[in-house]
Amino acid sequence: MSNAADFELLLRQALTPVDPPADMPERIEATLVNLTAMAADELEAWELSAMRDPRNWVRPAAAVVVGTTAGAALVVLRARQRRRRPRPNVLDAAEQALKDVYGGARKFLPKH
Amino acid sequence: MATTEKTKAQLDAEFSDLYRQHLRDVYSYSYYRVGNHHDAEDLTEQTFLQAYRHFERAQRESNGRPLRPWLIRIAHNLAANFYRDRSRKPQTAIEDAAVISAPHDTETLVEGREELKAILDGVQKLPDDRREALIMRFALGMDNREIARAMGRSDGATKVLIHRAIRQLEEIVKTTDEEGS
Numbered sequence: 001m002s003n004a005a006d007f008e009l010l011l012r013q014a015l016t017p018v019d020p021p022a023d024m025p026e027r028i029e030a031t032l033v034n035l036t037a038m039a040a041d042e043l044e045a046w047e048l049s050a051m052r053d054p055r056n057w058v059r060p061a062a063a064v065v066v067g068t069t070a071g072a073a074l075v076v077l078r079a080r081q082r083r084r085r086p087r088p089n090v091l092d093a094a095e096q097a098l099k100d101v102y103g104g105a106r107k108f109l110p111k112h
Numbered sequence: 113m114a115t116t117e118k119t120k121a122q123l124d125a126e127f128s129d130l131y132r133q134h135l136r137d138v139y140s141y142s143y144y145r146v147g148n149h150h151d152a153e154d155l156t157e158q159t160f161l162q163a164y165r166h167f168e169r170a171q172r173e174s175n176g177r178p179l180r181p182w183l184i185r186i187a188h189n190l191a192a193n194f195y196r197d198r199s200r201k202p203q204t205a206i207e208d209a210a211v212i213s214a215p216h217d218t219e220t221l222v223e224g225r226e227e228l229k230a231i232l233d234g235v236q237k238l239p240d241d242r243r244e245a246l247i248m249r250f251a252l253g254m255d256n257r258e259i260a261r262a263m264g265r266s267d268g269a270t271k272v273l274i275h276r277a278i279r280q281l282e283e284i285v286k287t288t289d290e291e292g293s
Contacts, residue, residue, distance in 0.1 A: 007282055008250075014231040015250040019150065020139040020156065028157050032164060053204070 118168070127167050131160055134180055137252045138187055143193040143249045144235075155194060159187040181261035184248065188262065234284040242277035249274055 118126075135156070142155035163170070163186055170182050203242060235243055241263070248254040260270040 004278070005280075008278065010227060010231055011246065011278070011281070012250045014228040015144065015235070015247060017136055017251055017253075018140045018143045018152075020135060021153065024139070024153060024156070025132075025135055028135070028160055029128075031157065032127075032131070032160065035161065035164065 118171075123168055123171075129163055129184070130163075130179055135160075137180060137183055138183055140251045141184055141187050141247055142191065144251055145187070145244075146194065147236075151194070155187060157168055158190050159183060162186050162190065176264070177261075178258065180252075180254070181258045184252070184254075184262040185264070188244065230285050230288055231281065234288065236282045237284055238277060238281060241273060242280060245270065245274050246277050246281070269279075 138159050139152060139156045142159070143149065143152040146152050146155060163183055170179060174182065229249065235246060238246070244263065245259055250260045254262070256267050256270050256274070258272070260267045263273075265273070
């Protein structure tokens with residue numbers, strides 16, 4: 001080993017890249033494909049099972065609560081606006097308020 | 113940003129490219145770290161499975177830089193766990209790698225074999241960080257910047273590390289030669 005360059009050349013020869021076994025690329029690829037498929041299946045299964053588990057309802061329930069609160073606020077606001085207008089009698093006003101409440105609530109009920 | 117987000121199919125295709133491009137690198141690194149084909153296979157497989165899990169994030173954070181240092185870093189961490197879990201050290205069977213893979217003719221191989229074996233034995237005697245730097249430089253052909261990223265060091269510190277590793281290895285081989293003759 002005469003000089004540094006020679007030594008580095010030997011080092012390069014000693015630490016030559018190593019090819020993986022011939023069947024290894026296919027094996028790893030198959031594992032990755034299975035993993036990908038499994039991940040998709042698991043996600044789908046999770047989405048279905050999640051809705052069966054009440055602990056996973058928090059977010060959708062929160063969304064419903066927010067929607068309902070907003071809806072209720074809208075109904076109250078409309079009732080107040082109508083209350084300011086002249087009404088023929090108390091019964092008409094009550095009927096109108098009831099219609100408002102029903103109409104507002106109907107928006108948040110699931111459609112069949 | 114929904115428009116710039118990649119679909120899962122795109123990510124899978126890109127990961128597949130990364131895998132094909134660097135399988136040999138990861139395997140070579142693993143082999144020189146653990147010293148046998150069986151464990152090198154395990155380590156390589158685990159590295160790519162781990163990489164797959166974090167691929168999207170790695171792509172996002174790499175800003176277009178090559179992902180090879182990231183892959184090697186994963187292999188490095190897994191190899192460290194491998195030794196910690198099994199309380200064992202790398203085996204010194206790596207002479208096979210040079211003999212099998214080096215493009216030598218038979219005559220050169222016989223002549224050079226002792227010298228190469230001495231170097232490989234010397235590599236195993238180096239401190240971990242120096243050994244790793246040499247594997248990355250000479251077995252994987254990584255440049256200083258890539259090695260720095262893989263090892264979590266600065267470019268300057270990496271340059272010094274590699275220089276010292278080569279000098280130390282030279283000393284080890286020289287001493288072994290003198291003791292043998």
